[in-house]
Amino acid sequence: MSAGKKLAECMNKDEILRLYGMLRVIADVNRLRILCLLFKGEKCVCDIEEQLEISQPLASHHLAVLREAGLVEVRREGTWCYYSLVKAAIEELNDMFMQILGVHRLPAGYPAREKCGKTT
Amino acid sequence: MSAGKKLAECMNKDEILRLYGMLRVIADVNRLRILCLLFKGEKCVCDIEEQLEISQPLASHHLAVLREAGLVEVRREGTWCYYSLVKAAIEELNDMFMQILGVHRLPAGYPAREKCGKTT
DNA sequence: GATTTATATAAATATTATTTTATATAAATT
DNA sequence: AATTTATATAAAATAATATTTATATAAATC
Numbered sequence: 324m325s326a327g328k329k330l331a332e333c334m335n336k337d338e339i340l341r342l343y344g345m346l347r348v349i350a351d352v353n354r355l356r357i358l359c360l361l362f363k364g365e366k367c368v369c370d371i372e373e374q375l376e377i378s379q380p381l382a383s384h385h386l387a388v389l390r391e392a393g394l395v396e397v398r399r400e401g402t403w404c405y406y407s408l409v410k411a412a413i414e415e416l417n418d419m420f421m422q423i424l425g426v427h428r429l430p431a432g433y434p435a436r437e438k439c440g441k442t443t
Numbered sequence: 444m445s446a447g448k449k450l451a452e453c454m455n456k457d458e459i460l461r462l463y464g465m466l467r468v469i470a471d472v473n474r475l476r477i478l479c480l481l482f483k484g485e486k487c488v489c490d491i492e493e494q495l496e497i498s499q500p501l502a503s504h505h506l507a508v509l510r511e512a513g514l515v516e517v518r519r520e521g522t523w524c525y526y527s528l529v530k531a532a533i534e535e536l537n538d539m540f541m542q543i544l545g546v547h548r549l550p551a552g553y554p555a556r557e558k559c560g561k562t563t
Numbered sequence: 564g565a566t567t568t569a570t571a572t573a574a575a576t577a578t579t580a581t582t583t584t585a586t587a588t589a590a591a592t593t
Numbered sequence: 594a595a596t597t598t599a600t601a602t603a604a605a606a607t608a609a610t611a612t613t614t615a616t617a618t619a620a621a622t623c
Contacts, residue, residue, distance in 0.1 A: 339479060343472050349544070350470035351611080352463050359459060362548050367559040368570060381612065383571055402569045402620050403562070407554035414546045424469070426534045428482050434527035439487040441598090442523070471581080488600060501582065503601055522590050522599045561568090 342419045348392040349416075353377060354385050358408065361395060365407035462539045468512040469536075473497060474505050478528065481515060485527035 349355055356375050360366060366374075372382045386406055389395040393412045398405045421427075469475055476495050480486060486494075492502045506526055509515045513532045518525045541547075 339472070339475055343470070343475055346466060346470035346475070350463070350466035352459070353611090355459055355463055355466070355543075359543060361554075364550075365554040365557050367557075369561065369568095370559060378613075379570070380572080380614080384611085387571080399570095399620095401562075403559050404570060405557060405559075408549065410546065410549055410553065413544065413549065416544065417541070417546050420540060421537070423475075423479060424533065424536065426530065426537050429528065429530055429533065433530065434481075434485040437485050437487075437525060439490060439523050439525075439599095441489065467580095473581090489598095498583075499600070500584080500602080504582085507601080519590095519600095524600060559569095 338419065338423060342423050345392065345394075345416050345419065348388060348394065351385070353381070354389055357382075357385060357389065357406075358394065361406060361408045365398065365405040367403045367405050369403075371406070458539065458543060462543050465512065465514075465536050465539065468508060468514065471505070473501070474509055477502075477505060477509065477526075478514065481526060481528045485518065485525040487523045487525050489523075491526070 349358065353375060357371055360371060360374055368379070368382055368386065371386070372379050375382065386395065386397075390397065390406075393409060394416070395406050396409050398407070469478065473495060477491055480491060480494055488499070488502055488506065491506070492499050495502065506515065506517075510517065510526075513529060514536070515526050516529050518527070
């Protein structure tokens with residue numbers, strides 16, 4: 324970039340990187356299906372496998388990704404592991420998403436015609 | 444899957460696949476940054492390159508992905524191409540996201556304790 | 564304590580997406 | 594018409610991710 328040019332505020336911002344981190348986690352069919360399933364209540368891994376029609380290690384793997392992202396949590400009861408959504412994390416995801424991609428951010432009369440600075 | 448077992452409503456649903464299609468498009472740092480930048484108004488490709496500090500073909504490529512997804516549109520003026528957000532598409536994205544991942548979908552007292560069907 | 568059941572983890576493989584490099588197009592300017 | 598400027602596209606190279614296969618752990622039951 325040429326010297327002196329300032330990057331727009333929204334660029335490189337933490338917020339974008341944080342939203343990106345979350346989107347990367349949820350932008351997967353199986354993980355999206357798991358999240359959707361868990362909205363209805365906690366589920367053990369074997370139920371998740373069955374509902375999604377995926378193998379056990381695959382279910383476990385995706386659950387691990389969701390867990391590491393803080394979106395779900397586990398409760399162990401005997402041999403079973405029950406997974407459920409972490410409400411605070413879903414809330415935060417909602418907020419981040421809307422703060423960056425909410426329609427409310429579009430000014431009235433969008434888009435106004437602009438001219439590239441290079442035009443003579 | 445064993446015969447007779449019914450898949451939960453939310454599984455395989457069109458809605459999930461449609462949200463997935465959109466998430467795949469926006470789950471990329473550069474595309475997210477482009478969208479963020481366009482919220483402020485239409486921008487020509489050269490401005491986008493500069494702000495994101497990426498090469499011209501890379502900017503063009505990501506813009507093509509966003510365009511194919513219907514999230515942005517182009518207006519040509521001379522040699523310049525001005526990109527802007529498609530309001531209706533952003534609106535739809537907002538709606539889809541909230542319909543599937545909105546916190547409001549979590550029932551009060553979530554998560555209730557469940558038992559796996561296999562428990563004796 | 565040996566076996567079974569539910570789940571996790573690691574390694575190997577396959578798939579998909581991103582970035583780079585090279586080239587093409589299209590409008591404007593000389 | 595030749596050249597320059599802004600943008601697009603295609604091919605090649607890289608990188609990231611998902612899936613499968615194999616194995617480990619941990620609790621429960623026989």
